[in-house]
Amino acid sequence: MPSKEKVTFIACFMGLVASIGGFMFGYVSGQISGYFGMDDYARRFGDANGNFSAVRQGTITGLLPAGCLVGALISGKLADTVGRRLAISISALWASIGIVIEISSEAAWYQFAIGRLVTGFSIGSLSVVVPMYQSESSPAIIRGILVSTYQLFITLGIWTSYVVDWGTADKPNSASWRIPNGIGFAWSLILGVGILFLPESPRYAYTRGRTEEARRTIARMGGIDENDPIVNNQINQIRVKLEEELAQGKASWIEIFTGPRMFYRTVLGIVLQAGQQLQGANFFFYYGTTIFQATGLKDSYVTQIILGSVNVACTFAGLWVVHKVGRRKALMAGAAWTFVCFIIYTFVGQFALDPVNPQNTPQAGSALIVFSALAIAAFATTWGPIVWIAVAELYPTRYRAPCMALATASNWLWNFLISFFTRFITDKIHYWYGLVFAGCCLVLVFVVFFFLMETKDRSLEEIDTMYLLHVNPIHSAKWDGSKVPEDSAPSSSHGQEQVLKQEPQSQPTV
Structure with a gap:
């Protein structure tokens, strides 16, 4: 066994x-x-x-x-x-x-x-x-x-x-x-x-010819013997992918858009990282002091600690979510959850809150606090942790570094735009600003549903094969790589398929 x-x-x-x-x-x-x-x-x-x-x-x-x-x-x-x-x-x-x-x-x-x-x-x-x-x-x-x-x-x-x-x-x-x-x-x-x-990343070590180091690291991280079939299978997958990449020559930046299925994945990574910011959590952190003042809480440092505590506590819950639920369902639920929070937040703040003396409308202020905290909870359990995982899993080794750099840069770009312009925007349109984030959350539900694969418990090499084979993201959670027809694999992954067929049947796919 x-x-x-x-x-x-x-x-x-x-x-x-x-x-x-x-x-x-x-x-x-x-x-x-x-x-x-x-x-x-x-x-x-x-x-x-x-x-x-x-x-x-x-x-x-x-x-x-x-x-x-x-x-x-x-x-x-x-x-x-x-x-x-x-x-x-x-x-x-x-x-x-x-x-x-x-x-x-x-x-x-x-x-x-x-x-x-x-x-x-x-x-x-x-x-x-x-x-x-x-x-x-x-x-x-x-x-x-x-x-x-x-x-x-x-x-x-x-x-x-x-x-x-x-x-x-x-x-x-x-x-x-x-x-x-x-x-x-x-x-x-x-x-x-x-x-x-x-230890160094085993995949990076292998690309530098340090095969035994890569083997030792995989075995050590997994708590198994260096000659275990699982280690052999992972080394085999890494080797096949590396051989494919070497056959293609040195990668250029343009290939992150022109490589096999890379335009799809590069753009998806950019959108997901931008979505983490446009999901709106930073809006509550920047605007949180005003929100909490609506109930008479004047100490802005206490405000920050309350919001930060919700963020931390729910991120612990996010570790369970990502392990049990996976990527797709959690991200879609998180975006839908935040959409509802922003809709309620916007209309309560715009129509129920006294803008001159908010202490006169304590019920509206309490509603703002509750839905601000719920939106942060949605972010912390889903889009906060899971986007980093989803983007890290999207790309083959050949393109992983530049693609992750570009995707993460989009996160920082929107982080900068929100941090710099939030005060200007809220001074002009006040709580209507929440509808911008609500709209983004609704779009993100459909982006994840139609374009993101479910990659829970799959190896990075197997995930790459799923994208190369154009697996339907909607049904990706049920995809079985062992049943892929021989003539359906694209040429860039054909070598891997042939090598995997030569492995003993007792070696499981990681």
Whole structure:
């Protein structure tokens, strides 16, 4: 009877250490909103009256995701050149440079903004390479959960930044914002050094001719013997895919659109990552203070902690969802759920809330809080963690790095646009802004239904074959690769089919 992969300590440890990159993302993203309420920060970087114009506040907030966009675009080349593990280390340690620029700022707000831009290069690179490393190294049975820990750590980072801001906000000097900034050095050092004690991605190691290293890593991560049929099957699949890619020659950027079924997958990845932002969770974080003021809650730091706590708690639930439910059903349910929340939120805020004195309409305010929290819960259990998994699984090794870089860049682009323009838009149209996100959520339901494969518990090579064979996404959960007719496979995957047929029947498909 063939042996089975196990849930091993080393695989879980790898997922958790790499996910510190997500913690850095969340911590840096979340801390800035608290700074604007600190007296010393306002005196140094605000106008003569200690206020922030929409342009200044938007620039300080938005230059982080702008830097992340650049970092995401260059990360693919870095990961393919020095390896996934070393790319994570370099990217993590780079964040220290941006932190130094921010902490050393005295009165020039643009210096602080530039520091966030530099830090963004690191965070953007990590947002590509960490899920890539996790997806390539994880056993198939727990790949969804391990990649989901990246989003879990993002929420933990956001929550931690809120608590630290709350703890230092009352300090009368620059310690109020310099202490939260300085703590960021710890996360950078832990990840930059810690990742070097973990093995390289087996798929990257194999592409560099380190076959035995790849075999050992697969066996170690799965808790099985190096000669186990499961290991042999995975090495065989990686070898066949690599031979196909070598036969095609060196990949160029244009091939991520012209390669076999690559236009479909590249565009889908871009849309899914953009959808994670357009699903609207960041809108509630940016506009949350106003929402909670509707019930008389004045402390904006308490507001942030409440929203952050909902985000963290529901992301834990998201780990169960991705393991039990899969990708398609969860994403469609999450988008539909958020659509309903935004519809109710918009019309309650526009027609039931007293815009001059919201304390006069406490029931409307309570409804806004409830549906804001429900929308965040929908995001945290579905679109937050699952998009990182779905995109990491979409592409073959030949195109994975540049495709993930481009897809993640679209996430950062929309992150920047929302963070920079939210205040301008809400000042003009107020709660009607929610209909924009509601419409996007409705579209995302149909995008997932018609275009995304169900990839739960499948190997990355098997997922690639599904796309090459034009498996209908609607029926993809029931697809059985062992029953594929010989003449139905495209030429780019024909070699793999032939090799798999030569394997003993006792070797299962992972």
